[in-house]
Every structure is written in C-alpha cells, then in structure tokens.
Amino acid sequence: MDDDTKTMLRLKNGERAAFDELYDRFSKKVYNYVLRFVGSVDVSEDITQEVFVKMYMAAKTYEPTAKFSTWLFTIATNLAINEHHKSKRVEPLEADSAHDDSPSPDDRAALNDMEQSIMGCIQKLPVNQKTAILLRGYEGMNYADIARVLNISEKAVKSLLSRARGRLMEVDI
C-alpha cells in the first residue's frame, strides 16, 4: 500500500491533518491537470476545489482498491469531463465563441505563449484522447492507471495515445 493510500485511510479514520497532507501533495498536480483539461483558470480553480471537497466527503466510504492518485484523478477527470460537456452544451448560445477553443482573454493574460499554443492544440482533441494525453504527459501515469481512470482496456489506451499524438503532430506548435 502506497503512502498516499495510507494517508487517505488516516483521513477515513477521522484524522483531519491527513487531509492537509494530501492537499499539499496533490493540489498542484490536480490544479494543473484540470487547467490543461478545461483551459480556464477560473473553472480549474472551481473544479480543483470540488475535487478536494469530494475527496473529503468520500473519505468515510473510501476503499483502497487502486492507487490513491488514480482514484483522485478519476474524480478530477469526471468533473473535468462534466465541465467539458456543460460548456459544449452552452456553446451555441454564445455566437462569438461557438467554434473558438482558445483560452479567454483573462486566461491568455495568465498564460505564456507556449502554454497557450499547447493548450489550444490539446483542447481540440476528443475528450478521451485529451484525458489520456494529459494523464500520460503531465502526470506520467502508466497505461494501466490511465485505463482505470477511463474505465477502458490498456489496449484502448495505447490506441487513444497514438491517435492523440498523431493529431498533435499535424499541428504546428
């Protein structure tokens, strides 16, 4: 059992300090993962907050069936995908941004050119490919863990990553 899982079990047993430890270890990773997923600073802050609130509330029923980080990133991924679907639903109402996947002006001010360029390309990927490329690229997750997060086979992960990279290679970065 890894250290993070042990810490989560301490939280399950009511030790509040364990929550602070997990926050210190994972807040930056979760925040950056979500930021790259949704491409918006404000939304990524909200989702990161929700991830940790959910983690806290789910501690009572937590069972260490997988690595803690895989479990946590599954929560983050589900919330990010929900947000992705939500924003796709409201898009037609906003005529100016209906086909614009680039970051907002506020976000642009907060990010440098390379980040913007990478984010823009990744934002255009289908959601499963995006998830796979982010979990692999930024989090360094192996195929087995990505498969758990996405609830697909390792073979499917291999295919998703290959297709995602193929698409990214078509874009000038």
Added chain:
Amino acid sequence: MSIRGIVSSIRLHFSKELISAYADNELDRSSRNRLQRLLDGSAGARAYYERMSMIQGIINAVPERQPPGDLKQRIDSAILNMRGQARYSEPAHVRHPMVWVYAGTFAAVLLAVVTVIGIHRLKTRPGVPESSMLASIDMYQNMGLYEHMDMIEHLDEVMAVDQPEGTLKGAVR
C-alpha cells in the same frame, strides 16, 4: 513512390501505435526489439518517432502553475458548509446519537418514580389491607374458621372492600 517506399509507409501506418507505446516505454521486450529493427531500417519511422518525441517533450516542458493561495481556505470553508448541510439533512437520532441514551435514562427514572409512588400510595390507602393481611384471611377461610373471624380487628373494613356479597356476612358480628 517505389514499391519499397509504399511497403515502408504501410508498415509505418501499422506501427504508429507501437511507436507511441515505445516512446512511453510500455512495450514488452520482443515488441521493443521488433520496433527497434523497424526504426533502424525505416527513415520514415525514425522521422515519425522523432517528431512524436519532440511533441511529447514540449507537452512535458510546460511549467506547472501554483494554485491560488486562498484555494485551501476556500476548500476548508466549502467542506464546513457541506458538513453542515449533510448534518442538517440527517435525522435527529443520527445528528445526536446520545438522544437515545438521555431518553432511555429519563424513561427509566420516570418509571422508577411512578412505581415507588404507586407502592407507597397503595400501602397508605385507607380500607385497603396489606397483602399479608389478605393472606391471613385466605388462610382462615381455608381452615373453616369463620367463627373466629370476628376476632380479627378491622375485618369488617376488609369485608366491605374485598369479599363477595353474602359469603361471609353472616360471620361478621
């Protein structure tokens, strides 16, 4: 394009997944050896691998950003809020598990007090004989000693309360 070139591009097309997995170090030994042979023998495969590695390198190089300083505070207050809501939505006995202990104790004390008061009133009520006195009367009845009953003090009071009409009236004074 020569036949050799066509064969090479077909091989590359079917090897893209392998090249992607190779870049992630997710191939077993035999697949890795097979791919290394392909890379050694195909300029197109080598170019594809190099471009893919470059893209992955750029993705990995995007610096991580710090989450906002007040995020933890926001999470803590959101948790407090959620816990409050969760507790209010629980039934009273879940919110206050000691309520059953208090209620049980109160009921036991009440029962004890009522019992003590009841016994005390029964003993002191005028005209109601104590149970030992009634037992003595029964004994006399069983022995057929009606003629001695008038010797018992207060028997008339006893008979007025508890004995059936006409059974012993004749024996009383």
